[in-house]
Amino acid sequence: MFRHQKELQYEVKVDRPDPMLARQVQEVLGGQFGEMTVMMQYLFQGFNCRGEEKYKDLLMDIGTEEIGHVEMLCALISQLLEGASPEDQAKAAEDPAIAAIMGGINPQQLIMSGLGAVPTNSNGVPWNGAYIVASGNLLADMRSNLHAETQGRLQVSRLYHMTKDEGVRTVFRKMLARDRYHQYQWLAAISELEEKNGVVVPASFPPEAEMEAQPEAYKLFNLSEGTESKEGPWARGTAQDGTGDFEYVSDPKPKGKAPKPGVPAPELHHDLTASVTDK
Template identity: 85%
Template sequence: MFRHQKELQFEVKVDCPDPMLARQVQEVLGGQFGEMTVMMQYLFQGFNCRGEEKYKDMLMDIGTEEIGHVEMLCALISQLMDGASPADQAEAAKDPHMAAIMGGINPQHLLVSGLGGLPTNSNGVPWNAGYIVASGNLLADMRSNLHAESQGRLQVARLYHMTTDEGVRATFRKMLARDRYHQYQWMAAIAELEEKNGVVVPATFPPEAEMEAQEEAYKFWNLSEGEQSAEGLWATGSAPDGTGDFKYYADPDPEGNIPNPTVPASEVHHDLDKELLKRK
């Protein structure tokens, strides 16, 4: 059961309307790493969680918090759009300098949402459910969550420096702090799951099950110009699960065969060489 409460999690109060900033804020609302993505990602992971109850409870806690963050950003966008009108935009367009500035306004804020937030990114691309990860594997999902929070916090930090509005910055600071805590949470869950089951996903398919392919788990193939990649622990250290040591191949040779596909029927119309067709 979900229940809406009228008060926002944190106060949203801008100092001055700024339609251009409203467009930029759309990215952290409905972009790939925006609040809509983490909201849906955590909730669907929680809805489908079959692991320990504490993981499901944490996912539902944070996912529900993200619903509130979506509402906060909608309130922020609405306040940034206060006073904007098509007439204002037309008047501003008469001045070339102002036209260049006003050209950055998202016209959908005027035409579609009536000065409100939209489920889109900063370029008006609709939010996509393909952004979310909910695999049913707790470790895989928690790692995706850490990635999502890392990218989301990065974007809010960039937005923070794109405005001097202290009211907007106050909201962003609260969001940055929560995104930092959420990273702590996912890191703690990841560490706990790795301690229980190992660092490789899925743990239910252990390294020894790879049989004759086992050695391929430790080879670093140098397949680009330069050999600087040899300097990292990923090329010369030991596997995190202790099952083997990495080996760097500076000039690796291919181990496979050259593909020789069967000649298809002429009705497929591949325009193949006539001599090749004769040999079919």
């Protein structure tokens, strides 16, 4: 059961309207790594979570908090759009640089939502459920959550420097602080799960099933110009699970044969002759 409370998690009060900034803020609302994504990702992971209750409770706690963050950003965008008009769209487009970069004010905020937030990114591309990860594997999901929070916090940090509005910056600082904690939280969960099950996902795949390929698990192939990659810890030392040592292969050779596909049936109109590939 969800219950809405009218008060926002943190105060939202901009210093002045700024329709161009409202468009930019849409990215951290409805973009690939926006608040809508983490909200849906954590909630679906929580809905589907089996096993220890503490993980589900954690996911539902943070997922529900993210619903509040979506509402905060909607309030922020609405305030930034206060008083915006089609004339503002035309005025913004008068500056060639702004028109080239931003294309003016987001017309959807004028046409579709009546000066409100919309579930899209900063270019008007609709939010997509394919952005979320809810695999049913806790370690895989927690790592994905860390990635989402990392990208989301990075984008808010960049937006912070794109405005001098102290009211907007106050909201961003609160979000940055919470995103920092969320990174701590996912890191802690990842560490605990790795200690329990190991660092490789999925831990449940039987090791004996890949024994014949075991030597291939530790090699770094030099497949780009330069050899600097051999200096990293991924090219020497023992693997994180302790099962083998890394090896740098400076001149890797293919171990398979060149493919020789057969000729398709004539009805496929491939325009090939049998002599091309049948030998």
